[in-house]
Structures are given as C-alpha cells and as structure tokens.
Amino acid sequence: MKTLIFNMESDIELSEEDEKKLREAGEIIKAGGLVAFPTETVYGLGGDGLNPGSSKKIYAAKGRPSDNPLIIHIYRMEDLYKIASDVPSKALKLAEAFWPGPLTMIFEKKDIVPFETTGGLNTVAVRMPDDDFARGLIKFGGGFIAAPSANLSGKPSPTSATYVLEDMEGRIDAVIDGGKACIGLESTIVDMTVEPPMILRPGFVTAEDLKEVIGDVTQDATLMRCDVNQAPKAPGMKYRHYAPKGELTIVKGENEKVIQYINENINKARNKGEKTGVIATAENIDRYDAHVVKCAGSRLQNKEVASNLYEILREFDDEDVSVIYSEAFDEEGLGQAIMNRLLKAAGHRVVTL
Numbered sequence: 001m002k003t004l005i006f007n008m009e010s011d012i013e014l015s016e017e018d019e020k021k022l023r024e025a026g027e028i029i030k031a032g033g034l035v036a037f038p039t040e041t042v043y044g045l046g047g048d049g050l051n052p053g054s055s056k057k058i059y060a061a062k063g064r065p066s067d068n069p070l071i072i073h074i075y076r077m078e079d080l081y082k083i084a085s086d087v088p089s090k091a092l093k094l095a096e097a098f099w100p101g102p103l104t105m106i107f108e109k110k111d112i113v114p115f116e117t118t119g120g121l122n123t124v125a126v127r128m129p130d131d132d133f134a135r136g137l138i139k140f141g142g143g144f145i146a147a148p149s150a151n152l153s154g155k156p157s158p159t160s161a162t163y164v165l166e167d168m169e170g171r172i173d174a175v176i177d178g179g180k181a182c183i184g185l186e187s188t189i190v191d192m193t194v195e196p197p198m199i200l201r202p203g204f205v206t207a208e209d210l211k212e213v214i215g216d217v218t219q220d221a222t223l224m225r226c227d228v229n230q231a232p233k234a235p236g237m238k239y240r241h242y243a244p245k246g247e248l249t250i251v252k253g254e255n256e257k258v259i260q261y262i263n264e265n266i267n268k269a270r271n272k273g274e275k276t277g278v279i280a281t282a283e284n285i286d287r288y289d290a291h292v293v294k295c296a297g298s299r300l301q302n303k304e305v306a307s308n309l310y311e312i313l314r315e316f317d318d319e320d321v322s323v324i325y326s327e328a329f330d331e332e333g334l335g336q337a338i339m340n341r342l343l344k345a346a347g348h349r350v351v352t353l
C-alpha cells in the first residue's frame with residue numbers, strides 16, 4: 001500500500017486548500033481506511049470508530065494486542081451522547097473546563113460502539129481534541145474517529161509526521177502532516193464510571209487541575225509503581241511501552257551524586273564497547289561524558305521536557321545507542337506524566353542513590 005501524505009499549510013485559520021485535503025482524508029476514513037493525523041498531544045492513527053473492520057485494521061497496522069481499547073475522538077459535544085450511555089454531571093464540568101483538549105474520559109458505552117473498538121469492554125474512552133486539522137478530519141470522517149497513537153506497538157508515540165512514516169509507511173492509507181505535536185505526551189485518562197472519578201493515565205491535565213473542577217479524584221495505584229499486585233485499569237498501561245531499543249535506567253537522588261553515578265556507569269559501558277547516551281536537564285547538560293547527550297529541557301520547564309521526551313527516545317534509536325541513563329524529574333503536576341512515561345520506557349529500572 002502506498003501511504004499518501006497530505007502536507008498542511010494553514011497556521012491560524014484553515015485554508016480552503018487544507019480543508020479540501022481534510023475532506024479527501026475524511027473520505028478515506030469513511031471508506032474504512034486509516035489516516036494518521038496530528039493532535040495537540042501526539043499523532044493519532046485514525047479509523048472509523050463505529051466500523052469494526054476499521055478498528056481491526058488499526059490493531060493490525062500497529063501490531064497492537066486487541067484487548068487494548070481505542071479512544072474515540074469527537075469534534076462536538078452533542079456527539080458524546082451518541083456513544084456514551086451515562087454522562088455524569090462531573091463529566092460535563094470537566095468537558096466545559098478541558099474540552100477541546102488533552103483529556104480523555106471513560107463512560108459506559110452505547111450499543112452503536114463496536115466491541116472491536118473498546119477491546120471487548122462495556123465502556124468507551126472519548127476525547128475531543130483541540131487541533132484544527134484533527135477536528136476537521138473527525139468532522140469530514142463521519143464524527144467518530146478511533147485513534148491510538150500512530151506508532152508501532154511498544155515504540156514511543158510519534159510527535160511528528162516523520163516519525164509516523166518511520167513506523168507506518170506502507171501500512172496505512174495516508175498521513176496528515178501538520179507539524180510538531182506541541183504537548184508531546186498522550187492525554188490524561190479519567191474513568192468517569194466510578195465515584196470519585198479515577199485517573200488511569202496521567203497527562204497534561206494534572207490531578208490538581210481536575211480537583212479544582214470536580215473535587216476529589218483518585219488515582220490508579222499502578223501508575224508510578226511496578227510492585228503493586230494488580231493490573232492497571234487502562235489495559236494499555238500494562239504493556240511495556242514508549243521504549244527505546246537501548247537499555248534505559250533512571251537515576252534518582254541528589255544532583256551531584258546523580259551526575260557522578262551516571263558518568264561512572266557510562267564509562268564502564270563505554271569500556272565494554274557500548275554506545276552510550278544520557279537524558280539530561282539543561283542545568284546539567286555540560287556535565288556528561290557520553291557518546292550522545294540529549295537535553296530534555298530545563299528542570300523548571302516541565303512543558304519543555306514533555307514535548308521533547310519521545311523525540312529524544314526515538315533519536316537514541318536512530319543513533320543506535322545501546323545504554324542510556326536519564327536523570328529523574330520532579331513528580332509534581334505535569335512531572336507525574338513525564339515520570340510515568342519514563343518509568344515505562346525504562347521498564348521501571350530505577351537506581352535511587
């Protein structure tokens with residue numbers, strides 16, 4: 001299959017030309033095809049969420065286990081009621097505050113949503129993205145686009161069309177190139193079928209943000225730890241994910257000790273013939289002596305770190321780095337999402353000094 005590339009040009013307002021491309025891409029979705037598209041979080045791999053055949057194709061293109069449900073993306077509020085059977089008032093408050101935006105909510109599903117899309121569950125995950133290209137594609141593609149991240153299963157989510165093509169060229173019908181996804185980490189997922197609502201995946205919308213709008217929220221116990229004896233409530237969170245090919249270790253502790261530990265271990269690995277890499281904060285970037293040192297951003301700028309993380313993990317792959325050490329990040333606010341993804345990428349390999 002040849003993968004079509006739609007290059008988008010609009011900046012603030014959607015041009016007529018770009019709208020034409022989105023209509024064409026929407027037709028592909030309606031005909032049961034797959035189109036990858038930008039969102040404000042990461043690139044999604046879209047298919048018609050109400051068509052079981054499309055969802056099957058998504059799993060096949062990604063190599064994703066079929067018990068890992070897909071998020072349905074909508075572009076207007078009224079469509080939520082067509083797929084969710086019970087929408088609690090707290091969900092309306094959250095939608096008011098964070099939609100369109102990087103928040104996914106889980107509801108009891110209506111019959112119209114096929115089990116192929118929900119991985120066999122009676123619940124459905126729904127998000128309304130903010131990106132104009134995404135919203136146009138959803139509108140012209142029938143209103144309900146099922147879309148996981150547009151990477152091969154297990155790889156870091158793509159934050160640009162280039163990375164989508166690296167994984168998906170020849171496996172999907174088209175990709176919409178709309179530049180870099182600005183947030184860089186997947187949406188926050190909140191289960192609205194339980195009371196109080198529960199965070200199943202941390203993201204750009206933080207626990208504090210949610211609490212300000214609806215009061216108490218709880219958190220899946222498995223998010224930041226691997227020693228909890230229960231399965232994560234979002235099936236996808238149980239898989240090793242976001243992982244680079246090299247062996248990644250996170251080092252926690254007092255700054256000077258972390259730098260010293262990483263340099264010592266980088267040297268050992270280098271002497272064994274490994275190609276070494278470090279994920280460093282801007283504050284420490286000049287202190288490391290590895291083959292490849294990547295700056296995640298300033299320790300004081302979580303947003304910068306979030307938007308760089310997946311690209312850095314993929315660059316290590318491009319450069320065939322085999323041993324990687326990363327500094328740890330503060331787990332406050334958005335830092336929780338960053339550490340959640342980093343812990344998964346490292347398979348929870350953490351050294352605490």
Ligand code: AMP
Nearest residue numbers: 069070123124125148149234235236237
């Ligand atoms: P991705 O599409 O790669 O962002 O992954 C979607 C995430 O949403 C996965 O971790 C899924 O397990 C989770 N998810 C989707 N639908 C549901 C649902 N109905 N219940 C719980 N988790 C869900």
Ligand code: MG
Nearest residue numbers: 148149150157
């Ligand atoms: Mg994913």
